[in-house]
Amino acid sequence: MAGVRTPRETWTNRTAIFAVFVALVIMLTPIYWIAATAFKPRNLATTIPPTVAFTPEVSPFVKLFTKRSQLREQPTQEEYDAAPWWEKMVFDGGEKVVRNRKTGEVRSSGYGDRFKNSLIVSIISTLVAVSMGTLTAYGFSRFKVKGEDDWLFFILSTRMLPPVVVAIPMFLMYRVVGLNDTHMGLIILYTAFNLSFAVWIMKGFIDEIPKEYEEAALVDGYTRMQAFFKVVLPEALTGMAATAVLCFITAWNEYAFALIMTNRNAQTAPPYIPSQVGSGLPDWTVIAAGTLLFLIPVAIFTFLLRNHLLRGMSFGAIRK
Amino acid sequence: MASDVMTKLDPKSKAAAKGFSDLTIRNLFIIPTIVFLIVFNIFPLLYSLGYSFTDFRASTNNPAKFVGLQNYRDLLSDPFIWKNFSITAKYVLISVTGQVVVGFGLAMLLNRTLPLKGLITTLLLLPMMLSMAVVGLFWKLLYDPNFGIINYFLGLGKFEWLADPDVALWAIAIVDIWMWAPFVMLLSLAGLSAVPKHLYEAAEIDRAGSLYTFFRITLPMVAPILMIAIIFRTMEAFKTFDLAYVLSSQPTTELIAIRLYKMAFQEWQTGMSSAFAYIVLIMVVAITNIYVKYLNKVKAR
DSSP, X not given: OTTOOOXXXXXXXXXXXXXXXXXXXXXXXXXXXXXXXXXXXXXXHTOSSOOOSXXXXXXXXXXXXXXXXXXXXXXOHHHHHHSOHHHHHHHHTTEEEOBOTTTOOBOBOSHHHHXXXXXXXXXXXXXXXXXXXXXXXXXXXXXXXXXXXXHHHHHHHHHHSOHHHHHHHHHHHHHHHTOTXXXXXXXXXXXXXXXHHHHHHHHHHHHTSOHHHHHHHHHTTOOHHHHIIIIIHHHHHHHHHHHHHHHXXXXXXXXXXXXXXXXXXXXXXXXXXXXTTOSSOXXXXXXXXXXXXXXXXXXXXXXXXXXXXXXXHTTTSOOO | OHHHHXXXXXXXXHHHHSSOOHHHHHHHHHHHHHHHHIIIIIHHHHHHHHHTTBOOOXXXXXXXXXXXXXXXXXHHTOHHHHHHHHHHHHHHHHHHHHHHHHHHHHHHHHSSOOTTHHHHHHHXXXXXXXXXXXXXXXXXXXXXXXXXXXXXXXXXXXXXSSSSHXXXXXXXXXXXXXXXXXXXXXXXXXXXXXXXXXXXXXHHHTTOOHHHHIIIIIHHHHHXXXXXXXXXXXXXXXXXXXXXXXXXXXGGGOOHHHHHHHHHHTSOOHHHHHHHHHHHHHHHHHHXXXXXXXXXXXXXX
């Protein structure tokens, strides 16, 4: 009966398609606006009416990575000509690149380091959380554990705690052991909340691997450990990858812990980017450039992960 | 029997003869995680429970003085704290209602054959994956009264979204709805696709109206999953910190988490804030409990 539609159904369907289109435009406009602003010259970022058509330029990204100061006087023609292309862009924006007095090296802004910190902290905490989480999930999935539901509730509840609640004692304890503003300190915190998530999600994935696979391996003379590594783990790899991506995104986006526990050395991008707005007139093109670079990994991951999002976001409760 | 091998945790089991016993493996796999979580989540909380009975201030070197339940008494009788709670309640209500209406609406729209449906769904889900602090911050530009695109496209002139104390909470909730309506949509879509088609066919044969079909078939069938989405979002909205903190410093948007942050890390009332954290903690554990009960109920279906 496919294809046979009453006029009313066709009409409803067309309205729905139109409505979906409108919703899509509204939902994506803020993201588009970030991307567009990241390629605008500064004077076009805050215009009325908003600038939609413009010649894209990369100067916001140059400014994002360099330390700059206001130009007191125009550079001489010689200075300008001698400058590399990217430095010209900074001159054109009425600023100059700050250099080290002695070596003449260009001073970098804090963004690159913050981005690197974000990568270090997110990747390590994800690897640890997914490895430990997979083992624990296997333990809960295959063996009898006394009070299993209570343990699982305990594990989940540690993730539900508001970050600031946990941060107060952690801050005091870290101060004692010297972990404030260190990568290690942040990695531990991120591992803790990703670990509980990883256990829940991985348990769902491992529950789905038929027990018969391991039983066959055990009958063939594998030890339980061999059966786990050679039979279960390869089957669980897709699930582990999906879990890893979700853990990475959570750690990557985390703000409150990073704000409280770090300030210079180990600060990640999320607390750094808002700190650049400050007072006065912020350069929104630079903030947009920093935001865009920060969002790109997540956007790619979201696309790769699209078939696992449902299960991930519902803690494994709902599967397609 | 094979299934016996699976669950027997006897150190002398057949598999144990070579390599680790099942009991050892179970403990080896589970205990490190439990220990890790106890050391880094539960122990710190016990540590701060102790401080919650003192007047300790982390900014000074004065030793903590035991004050008994004074902090709790002060907090629960402080009208400003109740103000924070009522702001939070209002925020949760606005933002979760908005997310359910928008998210469920989107799911209803998408629950049909559409060209490029997979791509559209993924694109709609994008906001929820992004950092609340970083993307939320950018809404400052979108909301700007002078050159923000929101005022421009809605023709609102110089409407003050974030500077007007009465509007700011709504402005924050709108960003939250933008980010998290996709979550409700995702879960609702799963619920909608699980509704058996024959129910709709039966309703059509009975010439049931579309409203009747919606309220008697669609909604009851989706309700359990929708409930999960609502409880989860309520819990998250209750904890909101990032978004409100980067967008506004109005007293009218001072959510519980922000008050707690200021008390602990700006005013350095460590003892008092530990007590406050405990009050919040008990509330969160209560909601989590409800949430997990629901999760298990839906899983059991």
